[in-house]
Amino acid sequence: MSRIPLPEVDVQRQQTLGGVERVRLRSAAAALTSLLALAAISLVSGPAVASESAVPCALPRTSAHHSLGVDSWNSSYPRPVRTLNAVMIFLSFPDSRPSTDPKDLAADYFPATSRFFDQASYGKFRLNAEPQQRWVRMPAASTSYRIERDWDPGQRTRYLRDAIRAADPTTDFSKYDIVYLVADPDAPGVDSDATKVVNFDRPVRADGRDIKRVVTVFEHHPPDRNVLAHETGHVFDLPDLYHRPQDGKPGDWDTYVGDWDVMGSQFGTAPDLFGWQKWKLGWLDRQEVVCVTGDGTSRITLEPLSASPAKAGAAGKRLAVMRTGEDRAIAIEVRVSAGLDRASCKEGVLVYRVRSASASGGGPIQVLDAHPDSEACWEKSVYPPLADAPVELGETFTVPGEGIKIEAEGRTKSGAWTIKISH
Numbered sequence: 001m002s003r004i005p006l007p008e009v010d011v012q013r014q015q016t017l018g019g020v021e022r023v024r025l026r027s028a029a030a031a032l033t034s035l036l037a038l039a040a041i042s043l044v045s046g047p048a049v050a051s052e053s054a055v056p057c058a059l060p061r062t063s064a065h066h067s068l069g070v071d072s073w074n075s076s077y078p079r080p081v082r083t084l085n086a087v088m089i090f091l092s093f094p095d096s097r098p099s100t101d102p103k104d105l106a107a108d109y110f111p112a113t114s115r116f117f118d119q120a121s122y123g124k125f126r127l128n129a130e131p132q133q134r135w136v137r138m139p140a141a142s143t144s145y146r147i148e149r150d151w152d153p154g155q156r157t158r159y160l161r162d163a164i165r166a167a168d169p170t171t172d173f174s175k176y177d178i179v180y181l182v183a184d185p186d187a188p189g190v191d192s193d194a195t196k197v198v199n200f201d202r203p204v205r206a207d208g209r210d211i212k213r214v215v216t217v218f219e220h221h222p223p224d225r226n227v228l229a230h231e232t233g234h235v236f237d238l239p240d241l242y243h244r245p246q247d248g249k250p251g252d253w254d255t256y257v258g259d260w261d262v263m264g265s266q267f268g269t270a271p272d273l274f275g276w277q278k279w280k281l282g283w284l285d286r287q288e289v290v291c292v293t294g295d296g297t298s299r300i301t302l303e304p305l306s307a308s309p310a311k312a313g314a315a316g317k318r319l320a321v322m323r324t325g326e327d328r329a330i331a332i333e334v335r336v337s338a339g340l341d342r343a344s345c346k347e348g349v350l351v352y353r354v355r356s357a358s359a360s361g362g363g364p365i366q367v368l369d370a371h372p373d374s375e376a377c378w379e380k381s382v383y384p385p386l387a388d389a390p391v392e393l394g395e396t397f398t399v400p401g402e403g404i405k406i407e408a409e410g411r412t413k414s415g416a417w418t419i420k421i422s423h
Contacts, residue, residue, distance in 0.1 A: 055070075055071075055286060055289070055291060056291050056293060056323065057289070057291035057292075057293070057321035057322065057323045057329060058070045058071045059071065059323070059327055059328070059329055059354065059356040060072075060326075060327065060356060061073075061074065061356065062327060062356050062357045064356070064357050064358060064359040064360075064362075064364070065239070065359040065360045066234070066237055066238060066239035066240075066359065066360040066364070067239075067356050067357070067359075067364075068239065068276065068277070068280060068354055068355070068356045068358075068364045068365065069280075069327070069356035070276070070279050070280045070356075073280075073282075074237050076212065076237075077212075077235065077236055077237040078177055078178075078235070078236065079236070079281065079282055080117065080121065080124075080125040080127075080236050080281055080282075081121075081124055081125060081281070081282040081283075082125070082126075083125075083126040083127075083128055084125070084126070084127055084128065084177040084178060085128045085129075085130065085175060085176050085177050085178070086127060086128065086129045086130065086176055086177065086178035086179070086180060087129075087130050087131075087132065087171060087173075087175070087176040087178070087179055087180065088106055088109070088110075088129060088130070088131040088132060088180040088182055089132055089136055089163070089167045089171060089179070089180065089181050089182065090102040090105060090131075090132060090134070090135050090136060090182050090184070091135070091136050091137075091138050091163055091166070091167075091181060091182065091183050091184065092135040092136070092137055092138065092184045092187070093137075093138050093140070093141055093142040093183075093184060093187045093189070094137070094138070094139075094140070094141055095141035095142055095143060095187065095188060095189070096142060096184055096186060096187040096188060098135055098184045098186065098187075099186050100184075100185065100186065100221050102131060102132060102133060102134060102135060103131070103133065104221070105131075105182060105185070105221060106129075106131030108219070108221060108222050108223050109129075109180075109223070109228045110129045110131065111129075113127060113129070113228045113229050113232065114126070114127040114128070114129060116226065116229045116262075116271075116340065117229070117232070119272075119339055119340050120272055120273050120278070120283070120340060121278070121281070121283045122283060122308065122309050124282070124283050125281075125283070127178075127232070129180075130175075130176075132170070132171070134170075135184070136163075136166050136167050136170065137166060138162055138163065138166055139162050139166065140158075140162060141189065142183070142184070142187035142188055142189030142190055143188055143189035144189070145158060145159045145189060146189070147159070147183075147189055147190060147191045147194045147218060148191050148193065148194055149191065149193040149194050151194055156198065159216075160181075160198065160214065160216075163181050164204065164206065164211075167181075168206065168207075171207075172207050173206040173207040173209050173211060174206075174207035174208045174209045175207075176209075178215070178232070178235055179211060179213075179214045179215065180214070180215045180217055180228070181214055181215065181216050181217060182217040182219075183216075183217065183218050185218070185219060185220050185221045185223075186221075190218045191218055192218050192219050192220050192223075192224075193218075194216065194218045195215075195216065195217050195218050195219055195227060195231065196215075196216060196231065196234075197213055197214070197215050197216075197231055197234040197235060198213060198214055198215075198216055199212065199213040200212055200213060213235060215228075215231045215232065215234075215235065217231070224266050224267065225266055225267055226262050226266040226267070226268075226271055227266045229262050229266070229271070230262050230263060230266045233262065233263050233273075236281060237280075238263050238273075238277055238280075238281075239263065239359070239360030239361065239364050240263060240264075240360045240361040241256055241257045241261055241263045241264035241363075241364065241365050242254055242256060242257070242264050242265060242361070243255045243256045243361075243363065244361050252383065253265070254382045254383035254386075255383065255386075256363050256365065256366050256367070257274075257352070257365055257366065257367045257386070258367060258381065258382060258383035258385070258386030258387060258389065259271075259344065259381055259382050259383065259386065259387060260274070260335070260350065260352075260367055260386070260389070261273055261274050261277070261365070263277070265382045265383075267382050268382055269341075269343040269344045269345060269377065269380055269381055269382075269387070270335060270340075270341040270343070270344035271340055271341070272305060272306060272335075272339060272340035272341050274331070274333070274352065274365060275305050275318055275319035275331065275333040276319065276321075276331050276352075276354050276365065278305075278318075278319075279319060284318055284319060287317075288316065288317055288318045288319065289317070289318075289319045289320075289321060290302075290317050290319070290320040290321070291321055291322075291323075292320055292321065292322045292421055292423070293322075293323075295423060296422070296423070297420060297421065297422045298420070298421045298422075298423075299409075299418065299419070299420050299421075300317065300320055300418075300419050300421065301317065301412065301416045301417070301418050301419070302317050302318060302319070302320060302332070302333065302334045302349075302416060302417050302419060303316040303317065303318050303334065303414075303415070303416045304318075304334045304335065304336040304338065304415060304416075304417070305318055305319075305333050305334060305335055305341075306335075306336060306338045306339030306340065306341055307338075307415065316416070318333060318334075319331060319332070319333050320332040320333070320419070320421070322404060322421070322423065324402055327355060327356045327357040328353065328354065328355050328356075329353070329354045330351065330352070330353060330354075330368075330399055330402060330404060331351070331352050331353075331354050332349060332350070332351050332406065332419065332421075333349070333350050334348070334349055334350070334416075334417045335347060335348070335350045335390060336415075343380070344387075345376055345377040345380070345381070345387055345388075346376055346377075346387060346388045346389070346390055346392070347390060347392070348370075348390030348391050348392040348393065348395075348408060349370075349390055349391040349397075349406060349408045349417060349419055350367065350389060350390045350391075351367075351368045351370065351389075351390075351391065351397065351399065351406060352365050352366060352367045352368055353365065353366045353368065367386050367389050368389065368397075368399060368400070369385065369386055369388075369389045370388075370389055370390060370391040370392075370395065370397040371388045371389065372385075374388055375387065375388065376388035391406055391407075391408045392408060393408050393410070393411065393417075394408065394409075395407070395408055396408075402423075403423060404421065404422070404423045405420075405421070405422040405423070406419060406420070406421055407419065407420040407421075407422075
């Protein structure tokens with residue numbers, strides 16, 4: 001499972017027997033030897049692309065890894081507001097004969113992952129995946145790479161070096177925005193806990209394209225539900241929202257957001273992305289966000305996050321935000337049992353804190369529990385204490401430490417929720 005960010009390679013063109021020109025890697029081994037591959041925890045803040053800097057409740061993007069600031073976009077990452085092309089490369093090893101056909105492994109992930117993003121983005125983003133049809137042979141035994149969750153950087157570098165070099169003769173990397181490297185799940189050295197995104201210190205240059213990151217997949221067959229949607233989220237600069245116990249101490253991974261976002265748990269019953277994350281990605285327009293400012297009482301109407309744009313209408317609002325500090329805010333959205341959240345067991349107004357200075361895995365989003373003394377959905381929730389977190393119809397919730405009172409007053413005939421906010 002994913003829980004947790006390589007150097008320039010010269011290229012040269014070589015003529016093949018059929019007269020078809022391909023770009024090949026040159027000196028890949030030497031160029032990749034010095035990789036410092038940090039799994040989803042390094043890349044500096046990166047250059048900005050201006051977006052929401054004039055919006056009063058848009059938190060600033062900080063140097064925190066995968067910062068949830070929305071005033072600008074980190075152009076080191078592809079923004080998923082268009083069609084992006086992905087290649088899925090299947091890697092076998094000399095110490096194991098694959099027992100699964102690549103097309104069956106591909107079916108574990110696609111079209112399900114593409115459908116996930118099509119729904120989450122309201123059709124604004126399309127993930128076009130092209131799985132390869134045969135195995136690419138790695139030069140060394142799977143056990144030799146010592147694959148594991150907190151992988152030795154040297155061994156991870158060796159694995160990536162070998163994988164890119166082995167795949168290059170049959171892969172035109174210039175065609176793709178995203179690279180998935182899928183290891184034979186039955187190879188003895190493959191550890192499913194090592195699935196993650198690896199960002200490169202410096203892009204790998206192959207076939208005329210800079211490869212800035214790859215998704216390394218080591219899942220069982222069939223894999224964990226929504227695992228590739230989670231990993232692909234990192235490709236778009238989204239943070240891990242789970243809580244990882246420190247120093248190997250026991251603890252619950254899901255105390256920050258529970259079921260309420262695939263970047264928290266790929267097993268969650270409500271895996272749709274938070275409205276804040278959709279705002280960051282460009283899937284919510286400025287007019288769909290309400291900035292609640294000043295003191296007093298405000299009444300707003302929010303469409304459910306899962307509602308299609310056609311149903312919500314041009315003026316539909318989906319996210320309300322109250323800024324509580326330089327890099328902090330309270331966000332409000334409506335989650336119902338529909339769309340990607342169809343398996344959720346509770347509906348209502350979901351309230352959460354956002355901290356743009358908190359790094360991936362450090363609690364950049366924390367769901368606030370409107371029912372702290374109860375739990376729900378023990379049979380399917382990843383964290384029952386937060387399964388009933390939403391404010392239900394007719395209820396009032398006061399945000400701890402902020403003096404903000406939120407009341408779910410009613411629903412419109414179209415299904416929107418009317419909310420009173422006092423502060």
